[in-house]
Amino acid sequence: MSYFDRVVLDCLKSLNGERTIYSIYHLLKGKKTSQTIQDAHLFQLTPYFGVYSSITRDSLEAVINKQSEQQWVISCGDQRYGLTKAGEEYLLQLCTQFPAPIYLNGLKFHQKDLRFWERLSLLVQVVSNLVNKETNYIPIQKNKETHSWVKSFFQKTKLGRNQFGIELYEELAACLQVDNRLNPSILIFRLTGFKRIGQTSIQIAEMLNMTIEQYQLEFLNILHYLIEKISTDKNQFPFLYAILENLNEKIVMTNSSYKTYEMLKRGYSLEEVAEYRQLKTSTIEDHIVEIALNMVDFSIDNFVDQQKQKRIITAAEKTASKQLKLIKNEVSAANYFEIRLVLAKHGVR
Numbered sequence: 651m652s653y654f655d656r657v658v659l660d661c662l663k664s665l666n667g668e669r670t671i672y673s674i675y676h677l678l679k680g681k682k683t684s685q686t687i688q689d690a691h692l693f694q695l696t697p698y699f700g701v702y703s704s705i706t707r708d709s710l711e712a713v714i715n716k717q718s719e720q721q722w723v724i725s726c727g728d729q730r731y732g733l734t735k736a737g738e739e740y741l742l743q744l745c746t747q748f749p750a751p752i753y754l755n756g757l758k759f760h761q762k763d764l765r766f767w768e769r770l771s772l773l774v775q776v777v778s779n780l781v782n783k784e785t786n787y788i789p790i791q792k793n794k795e796t797h798s799w800v801k802s803f804f805q806k807t808k809l810g811r812n813q814f815g816i817e818l819y820e821e822l823a824a825c826l827q828v829d830n831r832l833n834p835s836i837l838i839f840r841l842t843g844f845k846r847i848g849q850t851s852i853q854i855a856e857m858l859n860m861t862i863e864q865y866q867l868e869f870l871n872i873l874h875y876l877i878e879k880i881s882t883d884k885n886q887f888p889f890l891y892a893i894l895e896n897l898n899e900k901i902v903m904t905n906s907s908y909k910t911y912e913m914l915k916r917g918y919s920l921e922e923v924a925e926y927r928q929l930k931t932s933t934i935e936d937h938i939v940e941i942a943l944n945m946v947d948f949s950i951d952n953f954v955d956q957q958k959q960k961r962i963i964t965a966a967e968k969t970a971s972k973q974l975k976l977i978k979n980e981v982s983a984a985n986y987f988e989i990r991l992v993l994a995k996h997g998v999r
Contacts, residue, residue: 652713652744652861652863653744653748653860653861653863653864653867654713654861654863655713655717655722655740655744656741656744656745656748657678657698657702657863657867658674658710658713658714658717659717659722659723659733659737659740659741659744660698660741660745660750661674661677661678661695661698662674662723662731662732662733662737663733663738663741664693664694664695665689665693665730666732667726667730667731667732668693668730668973669689669693669730670728670729670730671710671711671714671729671730671731672707672729673685673686673689674710675705675707675710677689677690677695677698677699678698678699678700678701678702678703678705678710679700679702679703679705680699680700680701680703680756680760682904683904684904684907684936684937684939684940685936686699687699687757687903687904687940687943687944688936688939688940688943688990688994690757691757691943691994692993692994696755696756696757696758697750697751697754697755697756697757698754698756699756699757699760700756700757700760700761701754701756701866701867701870702863702866714731717731717737718731720736720740721734721736721737722734722736722737722740722741723737748864751867751868751870751871752831752871753871753872753874753875753878754867754870754871754874755874756870758874759870759873759874759877762877762897763870763873763874763877764873765796765897766873766876766877766893766894766897767873768791768793768796769796769799769800769893769897770890770893771790771791771840771841771842771848772789772790772791772796772797772800773800773803773818773893774818774841774842774843775787775789775790775841775842775843776789776800776804777811777814777815777818778815778842778843778844778846779843779844780811780815781811781812781815781844782844782845784844784845790842790848799895799896803892814889817889818889818890821886821887821888821889821890822890824886824887825876825879825880825887825890826838826872826876828879829875832871832872832875833858833868834872835854835858836854836858836865836868836869836872837869837872837873839853839854839857840854840869851865851866851869876890877894880893880894881894903940903941903944904937904940906929906933906937907936907937907940907941909927910923910927910934910937910938910941911937911941911945911948913926913927914938914941920934920935920938920953932987935987935990935991938950938953938987938991939987939990939991939994940994942991942994942995943994943995948995950991950992950995953987953988953991954984954988954991954992958981958983958984958988958992959992959995959996961980961981961983961984962977962981962984962988962989962992962993963992963996964980965977965980965981966992966993968980974986974989974990977989977993
């Protein structure tokens with residue numbers, strides 16, 4: 651059974667033939683566009699955002715073609731696919747064999763997870779060598795910003811190197827032991843220390859009898875767990891929490907949408923923003939939908955009156971579909987922007 655089949659079939663099931671297979675490609679790659687971010691929210695696929703950044707179109711197409719030959723999926727036209735009954739059954743088998751990583755949230759921790767890993771892995775390497783009085787080694791991380799952070803970190807800490815090594819070890823061990831559904835080896839075997847080179851993803855995947863696709867998601871799952879746990883219990887894990895310094899979560903929003911958000915906060919209307927920024931009204935509408943997805947306290951009442959919002963929500967529930975055309979047939983007075991905005995604001999939550 652293929653783990654990557656599980657991911658693709660899971661995405662296809664959520665999309666239900668309403669998006670092309672290339673929306674999955676952009677999602678897994680972590681393409682930071684309004685459409686991809688909106689789709690991640692709308693179809694509840696936020697865990698998968700950016701988890702396979704090295705995926706190619708060819709590799710995805712090959713998987714879809716194989717699934718089509720196996721009659722797990724059926725074409726809906728225009729590169730859209732839905733699951734067959736056999737596909738539904740096979741996905742159920744895959745989900746039983748490969749349970750979903752419970753802490754995975756690619757959209758929430760996009761890029762923050764790997765920066766956290768760079769700091770943690772370099773810090774462990776440096777402390778391990780300091781404790782053993784070794785100064786001649788090659789840093790496992792090359793990022794200059796990460797090097798500067800580690801240097802600054804040691805300048806601030808008042809503990810001796812031996813005591814710091816003990817504290818860091820105990821915090822990491824305690825944090826990883828909280829949830830017995832996690833396998834710490836997935837992360838620990840990657841760490842480099844005194845006279846010990848961390849193993850590669852491929853080596854660990856083979857050792858743990860995983861495919862590389864499964865290992866990638868399980869590794870991210872542990873990183874996301876650590877970030878969430880450390881952030882929640884910062885007093886219990888002060889040294890690990892320090893690693894998160896200046897890595898505060900940034901809302902995954904395109905830069906252009908954020909500029910629109912700043913202007914809306916200053917009281918500009920949709921039309922004024924479009925004129926000032928010399929962009930199409932439809933582009934600003936895309937931005938507003940993206941803002942509604944990311945900003946929980948963002949009110950859409952200025953764009954859609956509350957009565958119409960209720961009618962759109964009722965129509966979406968009645969049609970049990972995210973296809974805008976079906977909803978518009980039920981609420982003819984609403985335009986597509988209004989429907990998209992209401993789904994963005996209320997559809998997921």
